[in-house]
Amino acid sequence: MPIEFKQDCALFADVVSVEEAEGLLEWLQKQPSPKVDLSACGHLHTANLQVLMAAKPEIVNWPADSALRAWLESALNLTT
Amino acid sequence: MTPLLEQFLSESHEFSQGIGQKLMQLEDQPGDRDAMDELFRLMHTLKGNSGLFAFPEMTRVLHAGEDLLGMVRSEQISYSRELADRLLAAMDFVMVLCGDIEATESIDAFRAQDSVQIAESLRALMPAPAMAIHGASGAATPAAAAASTAAARPDAAPPLFAELPEAARSEAIRQSQGGVALHWIVYSPTPECFFVGDDPFHRTRQTPNLLWGCLRSRESFPPLAELDTYRCVLDFHLLTAAPREELAKYFRYVPDQISYLAVDPRWLAGERLESARGPDAAASNEDLLPGDAPPLAENTAQLPPEVRAALDTILSAQRKILQLDDRPAWRPGRLKSVAALLANLAMAAGDASAGDAIEAALARALASGQVAPLLEWLDSSTLDASKPGVIPEKETPMPGQPDAPAGVKFGRRAEDRARSPEDGVKFGRRAEDAYNGPKSLKVDQAKIDCLMNLIGELVVSKNALPYLAQRAEKQFGVRELSREIKSQYAVINRIADEMQGAIMQVRMMAVSFVFQRFPRLVRDISHKLGKEVQLVLEGEQTEADKNIVESLADPLIHIVRNSLDHGLETPEVRRACGKPEMGTITIRARQDSDRVVIEVVDDGKGIDPAVIKRKAYEKGMIDEAALERIGDREAIDLIFNAGLSTVEVVTDLSGRGVGMDVVRSAVHKINGSVSIESTLGKGTTIRISLPLSMAVSQVMIIESDGQLFGVPMDHVVETVRIPRSAIVWIKQSMTAVLRGRIVPLKALNSLLGVSAPPRANGDDELAVLLVQAGGEILGLLVDGFKETLGLIQKPLGGVLSGLSAYSGSALLGDGSVLMILNCREIV
Numbered sequence: 001m002p003i004e005f006k007q008d009c010a011l012f013a014d015v016v017s018v019e020e021a022e023g024l025l026e027w028l029q030k031q032p033s034p035k036v037d038l039s040a041c042g043h044l045h046t047a048n049l050q051v052l053m054a055a056k057p058e059i060v061n062w063p064a065d066s067a068l069r070a071w072l073e074s075a076l077n078l079t080t
Numbered sequence: 081m082t083p084l085l086e087q088f089l090s091e092s093h094e095f096s097q098g099i100g101q102k103l104m105q106l107e108d109q110p111g112d113r114d115a116m117d118e119l120f121r122l123m124h125t126l127k128g129n130s131g132l133f134a135f136p137e138m139t140r141v142l143h144a145g146e147d148l149l150g151m152v153r154s155e156q157i158s159y160s161r162e163l164a165d166r167l168l169a170a171m172d173f174v175m176v177l178c179g180d181i182e183a184t185e186s187i188d189a190f191r192a193q194d195s196v197q198i199a200e201s202l203r204a205l206m207p208a209p210a211m212a213i214h215g216a217s218g219a220a221t222p223a224a225a226a227a228s229t230a231a232a233r234p235d236a237a238p239p240l241f242a243e244l245p246e247a248a249r250s251e252a253i254r255q256s257q258g259g260v261a262l263h264w265i266v267y268s269p270t271p272e273c274f275f276v277g278d279d280p281f282h283r284t285r286q287t288p289n290l291l292w293g294c295l296r297s298r299e300s301f302p303p304l305a306e307l308d309t310y311r312c313v314l315d316f317h318l319l320t321a322a323p324r325e326e327l328a329k330y331f332r333y334v335p336d337q338i339s340y341l342a343v344d345p346r347w348l349a350g351e352r353l354e355s356a357r358g359p360d361a362a363a364s365n366e367d368l369l370p371g372d373a374p375p376l377a378e379n380t381a382q383l384p385p386e387v388r389a390a391l392d393t394i395l396s397a398q399r400k401i402l403q404l405d406d407r408p409a410w411r412p413g414r415l416k417s418v419a420a421l422l423a424n425l426a427m428a429a430g431d432a433s434a435g436d437a438i439e440a441a442l443a444r445a446l447a448s449g450q451v452a453p454l455l456e457w458l459d460s461s462t463l464d465a466s467k468p469g470v471i472p473e474k475e476t477p478m479p480g481q482p483d484a485p486a487g488v489k490f491g492r493r494a495e496d497r498a499r500s501p502e503d504g505v506k507f508g509r510r511a512e513d514a515y516n517g518p519k520s521l522k523v524d525q526a527k528i529d530c531l532m533n534l535i536g537e538l539v540v541s542k543n544a545l546p547y548l549a550q551r552a553e554k555q556f557g558v559r560e561l562s563r564e565i566k567s568q569y570a571v572i573n574r575i576a577d578e579m580q581g582a583i584m585q586v587r588m589m590a591v592s593f594v595f596q597r598f599p600r601l602v603r604d605i606s607h608k609l610g611k612e613v614q615l616v617l618e619g620e621q622t623e624a625d626k627n628i629v630e631s632l633a634d635p636l637i638h639i640v641r642n643s644l645d646h647g648l649e650t651p652e653v654r655r656a657c658g659k660p661e662m663g664t665i666t667i668r669a670r671q672d673s674d675r676v677v678i679e680v681v682d683d684g685k686g687i688d689p690a691v692i693k694r695k696a697y698e699k700g701m702i703d704e705a706a707l708e709r710i711g712d713r714e715a716i717d718l719i720f721n722a723g724l725s726t727v728e729v730v731t732d733l734s735g736r737g738v739g740m741d742v743v744r745s746a747v748h749k750i751n752g753s754v755s756i757e758s759t760l761g762k763g764t765t766i767r768i769s770l771p772l773s774m775a776v777s778q779v780m781i782i783e784s785d786g787q788l789f790g791v792p793m794d795h796v797v798e799t800v801r802i803p804r805s806a807i808v809w810i811k812q813s814m815t816a817v818l819r820g821r822i823v824p825l826k827a828l829n830s831l832l833g834v835s836a837p838p839r840a841n842g843d844d845e846l847a848v849l850l851v852q853a854g855g856e857i858l859g860l861l862v863d864g865f866k867e868t869l870g871l872i873q874k875p876l877g878g879v880l881s882g883l884s885a886y887s888g889s890a891l892l893g894d895g896s897v898l899m900i901l902n903c904r905e906i907v
Contacts (some may be wrong), residue, residue: 018274021309029304046281047274047309054301071285075295 008034009060012041021047028055037061043068052076081185088129090522092178095126096171097596103164103171104599110159120149126174136333137187137195138177141170144199151206163205168600170198189329196336204447238264239436240294240317241347248292248319253348255291255321262291262343263327267316268298269337274310278334281314288330289322319343391425398422399458402451415445418454426461434461525626528586535580536872540891542576545569547894584773589629591669591678592620594636598667601637605644612651612662613644619669624676625773631750632678632770635743639680639766640665642740647684647764657761659683671772678768687758689715696721716758720744748904751777751794777873779890779900781866782849784828785836790871790890790900791860797852799865801845816848816859823850825859831906832885839863853903860907873900 003020004011008031010024028034028051036052038044039061044052053075062069102119106112127142145167151157173194180187241264244252256262265287269280284293298313320327324340331338398418419442426434437457444453545565553562595617606613624632648654648663655661666681689712696702696718702710720740747754752770771777771794778793800818807814807825814825825848827838838861840846848859873888875881887902 018279018310025304025307025309043282043285045274045279046269046312046314049281049295050297050301050312050314051307051309053297054307055304067285071281071293071295 009037010034011037012044014042016041016044016048018045018047021045021051024048025051028057035060038063038072049075085133088133089178089182091129092126095122096175098122099171100168100600103167104603106159107161107164116153120153123149135177135187137191138174140195140199141173144202145170148202148205157205157207166201166205170202173198189325189332192328192332192335238341243294244292244319249348252291252319256345256348260321263320263324264341264343265318265320266339267318267337269312269314271311271313273312280312280316284316284318287318287320288326289320291319291321293318394425395458402455411449412446415442415451415454531583535583538576539580539872542572544894587626588623589626590621590623591629591632593629594633595620595667598640601640602644602665605641609644610650611644611648613648614662614664616664616666618666622669622671622676624770628750628770631746635746635768636680638743643680643682643684643764647682649685674772676770676772679765681763681765683763686760686762686764687716687719688760692716692718716756777871778868779871780868781898782862783864783866784862785834788866788898790898791849791851791903792900793868795851795853795903797850797857800848800850802848804840804844804846823857823859825861826907827861851903853907858907
């Protein structure tokens with residue numbers, strides 16, 4: 001599972017594909033204050049990125065990959 | 081090249097030709113359902129095939145073509161010449177791509193832009209709702225248009241440029257100072273791109289030499305419950321140092337979603353955007369830059385009341401203009417003027433980024449022919465404080481265009497795409513496609529040539545058997561064996577002959593191969609010249625050797641062009657001459673014993689020998705004496721000379737005076753002849769006569785100074801023996817009178833540089849071979865005549881190829897080499 005849902009925190013790992021987006025969205029809707037841990041994430045499909053941008057969950061850890069981190073920070077901070 | 085790709089290429093050629101034919105057939109009979117279905121099937125199959133390979137450029141064009149034909153077939157739009165022209169152009173493009181693939185197994189990245197343009201030009205013929213269905217072009221256009229207009233104003237940096245962080249900016253400056261051209265890319269993926277397996281974010285991240293990038297949402301996100309996960313709403317803005325070609329190659333699958341902007345080094349210099357916009361706007365620009373769709377109210381609200389009132393008056397006038405529908409033809413012009421005015425207003429009100437949004441709305445409006453996008457912009461804009469609650473007409477469709485609910489189709493389309501892999505119906509159709517296929521093998525020509533060479537060798541070695549039989553009888557005295565060898569020889573001889581005939585049959589090709597390109601040629605040229613021309617093709621099934629048929633193409637094109645340009649008159653002139661307005665060009669092929677005769681007949685104005693003579697004299701081709709002497713026939717033959725053109729003006733079609741000369745030399749190269757007949761005012765007939773096959777040539781063998789030579793039978797007129805006493809010397813030349821005609825005589829030995837004199841027979845008669853060379857008859861003095869043989873001529877290779885006296889060589893049955901004389905060259 002590229003995304004592991006632990007109580008109120010979603011752990012992203014490796015490459016998160018387009019198929020995950022639907023599940024991620026559902027989970028985010030159910031959680032009162034969702035958190036996302038991206039530390040192990042290598043890439044996430046555009047669809048997932050959009051869901052994160054729309055839902056604006058709290059990011060507890062940014063990706064270790066600095067290039068990806070720069071992208072995500074600019075994209076997700078923009079909407080918050 | 082894989083066999084699959086080879087097959088694809090050869091099929092593509094066939095399909096494209098088929099499509100061209102059907103398009104023209106439909107032009108004559110627009111209502112032909114069968115032809116329409118066949119055309120659609122061809123396009124569909126070709127598109128499907130191209131999808132098997134990574135040729136997005138080809139698939140894109142074919143897909144657009146297929147969609148367009150689909151609409152024609154369902155009678156949503158009607159067939160027109162415009163439509164045919166664009167589809168033909170698209171097929172030409174596909175053929176060019178095929179050529180590329182054949183040469184390099186890939187398509188150059190720079191074709192992508194052409195491919196987008198052609199696909200757009202096809203889609204432009206579809207009514208507006210169809211545009212919306214294909215988000216690929218519809219949705220991406222605004223962004224592309226916005227960026228392309230930005231490119232048109234090179235001094236203005238894109239708004240997001242100001243976001244560039246300091247680190248990226250200094251890196252960019254460093255690269256730029258190092259002479260690297262930087263590019264600003266706006267990548268707007270289509271909303272449904274996820275369904276075709278696209279990941280725009282991934283593609284963006286992998287962009288070569290990426291310096292910096294950011295992404296923006298095209299629209300604000302709805303509440304989570306309404307969010308459509310599978311709809312892409314992001315735009316990517318990138319700064320890269322990669323060369324343009326590399327970028328084009330990298331983004332080759334999505335060229336229609338990409339727009340490029342060459343980065344002006346001044347943007348990097350830290351001046352920001354002030355210089356382009358004026359000092360007043362600068363302050364608000366700083367605030368506006370972070371967001372893509374900045375709030376405008378702050379600016380407009382601060383306007384003084386009298387300006388506000390003026391603004392409102394202007395805006396309400398624009399609304400009225402947009403809603404006018406008295407003259408649909410004027411609508412594009414109105415849209416442009418309204419958009420220009422709105423952009424200026426927005427600029428004046430301090431809203432710099434609105435310009436791009438207006439441009440985008442304009443592009444959408446122009447593409448769809450509807451005013452809605454601009455009205456929507458007006459509604460959303462805070463420029464207009466006096467927004468009317470109700471707009472009388474939300475969408476004003478162009479007259480005559482179906483007003484289908486685009487949204488419904490949109491959804492269905494997405495479903496189709498998602499489901500297509502397991503779509504059984506389509507596969508059924510593909511299976512049917514193969515059902516109609518011709519029952520023929522496709523064989524590489526090299527293999528047939530190889531077979532031809534082998535049979536040639538077999539014929540030669542078979543001819544050695546009679547010599548062997550002779551030796552068995554004479555040298556070894558075994559008559560029995562000799563007879564047996566001879567009977568075996570007869571059997572092998574028969575089989576070899578039949579085999580040779582069979583292989584020749586394989587190489588035979590119908591002249592329709594060449595003829596089929598003429599309907600298109602005649603159509604295009606006659607349209608261009610404003611002439612009405614009917615093309616009649618006769619005897620298309622006449623067959624000849626493949627090489628002959630292929631080499632026929634160029635001369636025939638020249639001749640037909642000449643007929644169209646010079647021969648046929650314009651409809652007005654024809655009417656004045658009492659001829660039907662529509663001219664006729666007939667291309668006729670028939671077999672005449674062992675030759676193929678091709679005639680190009682037009683019923684045009686004919687050739688005036690007097691004009692030709694005068695022109696030739698002016699150009700110094702003939703002298704005054706010749707001017708008086710030559711008859712009409714010979715005068716007309718002068719048009720085959722290089723440099724003669726009777727037209728005053730050189731056009732792109734003809735008039736350079738090379739055409740007919742090229743025709744003659746091309747025909748001569750394949751041992752053919754060309755003649756012309758013309759009646760002034762009635763028309764012209766050009767006749768080309770060609771051998772059926774180049775493979776086996778009939779050769780007469782002659783002997784001179786103990787050596788054997790071959791002379792092609794095409795050149796041999798007759799063989800005679802002339803008593804030495806009948807030869808008359810005129811100065812240095814020998815002549816003889818034969819049947820009341822003076823014939824110049826030349827000794828073959830002296831022509832070949834052999835010192836021996838011609839040998840006479842017992843009655844002191846010399847053997848004279850009358851040959852036709854360059855239109856004249858000439859007698860060659862030889863020592864003796866031998867038999868005539870069917871031979872397979874081999875061209876001289878290597879250093880020998882420079883010997884123009886010989887046209888080739890052949891092997892004789894006893895293993896000796898026979899040199900074939902080239903009569904035109906030696907005399």
